[in-house]
Amino acid sequence: MTVRSAYADGPGGARRRAGEHWTRRRELERQLHDGPALRLSALTLRLGLLAQKLPGAGDLLEDIAELQGQLHLVLQELRAIADQIYPALLQEAGLGPAVRELAGRVPVRIRVHADSDRFDQAVEGVAYFLVAQVLLDLSPDTGPVDVIIRRDAYGLALDLGGVDTDQADTVGDQIRAFGGAVEVAGGTIKVRIPCE
Amino acid sequence: MRVALAEDGALFREGLVMLLDAAGHEVVGCTADGDALVDLLADQPADVAILDIRMPPEPDGGLTTAERLRAAHPDLGLLFLSHYAEAHYLMRILQISTESIGYRLKEKIGSVDVLSDTLTRIQDGEIVIEPVLAQRLVERPSSNRRDVVASLSHREVDVLRLMAEGRSNGGIASQLFVTQKAVEKHIANIFSKLGLHTDTAEHHRRVLAVLTYLRSQQDA
Numbered sequence: 001m002t003v004r005s006a007y008a009d010g011p012g013g014a015r016r017r018a019g020e021h022w023t024r025r026r027e028l029e030r031q032l033h034d035g036p037a038l039r040l041s042a043l044t045l046r047l048g049l050l051a052q053k054l055p056g057a058g059d060l061l062e063d064i065a066e067l068q069g070q071l072h073l074v075l076q077e078l079r080a081i082a083d084q085i086y087p088a089l090l091q092e093a094g095l096g097p098a099v100r101e102l103a104g105r106v107p108v109r110i111r112v113h114a115d116s117d118r119f120d121q122a123v124e125g126v127a128y129f130l131v132a133q134v135l136l137d138l139s140p141d142t143g144p145v146d147v148i149i150r151r152d153a154y155g156l157a158l159d160l161g162g163v164d165t166d167q168a169d170t171v172g173d174q175i176r177a178f179g180g181a182v183e184v185a186g187g188t189i190k191v192r193i194p195c196e
Numbered sequence: 197m198r199v200a201l202a203e204d205g206a207l208f209r210e211g212l213v214m215l216l217d218a219a220g221h222e223v224v225g226c227t228a229d230g231d232a233l234v235d236l237l238a239d240q241p242a243d244v245a246i247l248d249i250r251m252p253p254e255p256d257g258g259l260t261t262a263e264r265l266r267a268a269h270p271d272l273g274l275l276f277l278s279h280y281a282e283a284h285y286l287m288r289i290l291q292i293s294t295e296s297i298g299y300r301l302k303e304k305i306g307s308v309d310v311l312s313d314t315l316t317r318i319q320d321g322e323i324v325i326e327p328v329l330a331q332r333l334v335e336r337p338s339s340n341r342r343d344v345v346a347s348l349s350h351r352e353v354d355v356l357r358l359m360a361e362g363r364s365n366g367g368i369a370s371q372l373f374v375t376q377k378a379v380e381k382h383i384a385n386i387f388s389k390l391g392l393h394t395d396t397a398e399h400h401r402r403v404l405a406v407l408t409y410l411r412s413q414q415d416a
Contacts, residue, residue: 033250033279034205037279038205038207038208038279039207040303041208041279041302041303042205042207042208042210042211044302044303044304044306045208045211045212045214045215045306046211046214047306048215048306048307048308048311049211049214049215049218051307051308052215052218052219052308053218065307068303068306068307071303072301072303072304075279075303079279079280088250088279088280089280089282089284091255092250092255092256093284097284100284101282101283101284103339104283104336104338104339105336106339108339109339109340110339143339144339
């Protein structure tokens with residue numbers, strides 16, 4: 001029996017498949033946004049219209065407002081799921097704004113240094129989710145953490161300073177298909193992903 | 197009020213037109229993308245334009261359309277609707293203007309009262325910020341602001357949240373059922389604790405100062 005390696009069809013094939021994976025994830029987020037999310041938002045408008053047609057029906061108006069509140073909660077849950085597939089902010093504004101938003105959710109002081117450079121969409125996807133994995137794993141007494149995102153001669157350069165460097169191995173697994181490299185220097189995980 | 201709107205989702209667009217009608221507003225134009233709205237408003241007066249952020253021209257046509265509309269019609273109010281309430285977009289919107297401008301979640305304007313109140317505040321020159329987003333900014337400020345925000349009293353946090361929604365002193369007073377004088381006292385205390393200058397007390401500058409403070413990555 002032969003073991004099929006990630007490079008069975010060459011490193012170019014692995015990268016192509018990774019690219020398709022992230023394109024698919026972007027499409028799924030878009031479908032959630034354009035389909036069910038839009039339909040639910042439109043329902044809140046129809047409920048508002050219904051309330052307008054029922055003058056003076058106090059209890060019913062409260063029930064309608066309660067249903068609208070429930071639809072808002074459903075939409076919040078849909079957004080949380082969409083963010084785990086491919087955040088809309090990452091798609092539209094890039095790594096810097098998306099990582100800043102993520103940093104706000106972590107109970108540790110995180111300094112994000114990033115300009116408005118955009119990278120290949122698959123590279124932005126894999127980089128965002130590996131940063132998320134490292135940041136969400138921080139224990140609350142760590143900090144401050146520095147996330148530096150920039151473009152160098154090879155592509156994306158990502159430094160995660162002040163984090164748990166034991167995570168470097170799993171980070172390396174995620175970027176292998178892209179021909180990326182990881183090294184640990186001091187308390188910093190340094191990630192390099194070649195890309196456009 | 198004369199309202200024009202651009203939204204690429206037909207279902208939501210139709211629902212919004214019906215609700216605007218029911219609220220007694222005149223819908224003077226309704227398009228599926230930003231460029232068509234700019235064309236339409238070239239010779240059709242309106243008081244407020246409602247814009248979906250994520251619509252053609254991609255990726256965020258609402259923002260580029262708003263810049264063109266503000267340049268061509270400085271008095272036209274702008275209301276952005278989005279499926280997402282993000283601080284990133286809020287700051288971009290406030291770069292376009294801090295007057296007669298608003299940003300709300302699509303599912304949060306689904307009542308005649310809320311929709312009309314939002315439009316009226318914008319027409320009156322105010323900034324209207326989605327309360328869900330204002331609350332999140334106050335509950336989850338940038339990490340080096342957390343200790344200072346945590347030092348505020350409950351009532352001061354309420355006032356800070358309403359300031360972050362763009363509310364005026366009178367608006368804050370009526371929301372909290374207190375006098376305007378009491379609100380002014382709370383605001384003075386908050387500004388002193390945050391280390392913000394009182395010369396930012398003027399309404400539009402105050403909203404920006406508060407939001408920038410909550411979002412800032414640097415120490416004051």
